[in-house]
Amino acid sequence: MRRVVIDPVTRIEGHAKVTLYLDDAGEVADARFHVTEFRGFEKFCEGRPFWEMPGITARICGICPVSHLLASAKAGDQILGVAPPPAAEKLRRLMNLAQIVQSHALSFFHLSSPDLLLGFDVPAARRNLFGVAEAYPELARAGIRLRQFGQEVIAQLGGRRIHPSWAVPGGVRAPLSAEGRDAIRAGLPEQLEAITRTIARFKADEARFADEVASFGTFPSLFLSLVGEDGTWEHYGGALRLVDARGEVVEAAIDPARYAEYIAETAEPWSYLKFPYYRPAGPVDGMYRVGPLARLNVCRRFGTPLADAELAELKTRGEGAVLGSFHYHYARLVEILGCLELIERLLDDPDLLSTTCRASAGVNRLEGVGVSEAPRGTLFHHYEVDENGLLTAVDLLIATGQNNLAMNRTVAQVARRYVRGGRLDDGVLNRVEAGIRAYDPCLSCSTHAIGKMPLVVELVAADGTAIDEARR
């Protein structure tokens, strides 16, 4: 068997490499997406007070610190044995919606739009954000403004754009001011107009990518996300729901605190990223996807008029569930639209400006599970503490890890479609990267590295010798 290595993978959050194994005929037989960074938060947080965890785990990621902040605070709520005041939950929801907007804007406009707007075969030196700025300045400005808007909402609530130490066990540290609410409201019309225009542009170009739609992770799998009681899209509360490739419900309402009964994790020696799967189905049939496409496959309705219209159109991309991971891009845009609508609705809530936003208590339970929907998918923080609140065990189940099996399968599918004659060229490299990027993986989050996010692709022959390598 021969082997191809792509190292490093670019325009993702973290550092990775891809190895493609060829058979004797030079065709791709297998592929591995290796995550080569290690962070170790689960281990070094042991012994810390659980009160510190929102602040510590928010440092896992500079893109989605809010996600860790909220999941950690929710786990802390359970250890305290309290329900945060209504204003606290609504303010946390507002921050998470803003987080999804700004992270999805980064993913679509800054990381993926060079591929989608300029094309996969444009040289890498031009296929970047600057190339988009030259060719489509209006869309590039829209991306910048959407990301700024999301960050400004986060700053209005938490006092800063990145790593706000705001959500805490029992609630949030500070309420929202009327001036802050009004500033958020004033920014909404421009963002709604920008995302509506972007969706129209994306759909107009979608037909150009029929080949990529067919080969970028198009296979049956399960899909997991939080969902509301009536099947409405959810990002903070609700229950876990699992649907299959036909869109039929496999698990209707899993209590998030019991996630470990349904999700098992394995590890492989060639990657620091864990391989979670749906326990009852085993590691092969139990592969599931999380993130925007999963959330929109799981929910029946978004719950807002504009996003519901787009959701109905997205669902026509599949029979039952939408299976192609290329559609993660469209799903991200639909979620930006829906999150903006939900922000607009929340701003009218009379509870929002309440100054009662934190419940006080000591350690009342020795275990807590906090679950929320991060931009990239369902995020679990599971803590066990002693009677003094010092952590004795920490499990962080991150969205990117839950997509690990699907990402590996996607790399293999893309490679089988595009690698010919045992050689690597830019077109192959670009598409392998883009296949991974559709999931918007955050390796810094899911391996607990300091590092950038460079891809190495290595091509390995049937006898184990490396015959080609491409590196960025």
Next chain:
Amino acid sequence: MTGVAVAGYGSTLRGDDAAGYRVARAIAEGCASERADVRVLVGVQPLPEWAAELAEADVAYFVDAAPTAGGAAGVEVVELTPTPVGGMLDGHAASPAALLDLARALYGRAPRAFLVTVPAELFGFADDLSALAAAGVGEAVRLIEERLRAGEGSRPCA
């Protein structure tokens, strides 16, 4: 126009790498707190979305830590020019020159800009600065505030 943008960046968990960040925070709490025409940007690294705010400024200061090779270097100020960098610009981080070029490409203008570097020597896991970098932070804050008092932006600091 906001007048002046001060953009300081670096990791606060990596010792002296935080020098630029700390300079910007000091400006935000000092001179910029009195002036609506001074906009302070802070982050772990320069971000593409800063281009929109830079395009609204007349003058910009980027403040970063600069590793020394054991020499007793001081704070240095170098004027920047917008530079087309192509593949050097990705979605996460951008060089100051690339950000200026992005501002010009997207918004039709870029400020006159300077890179202020603070000498630094320790980049391990730490949340405090070496004596060298701490002295440099103070010097850089004084230098930028002097320039602001000298009339950059619409009015001088009190």
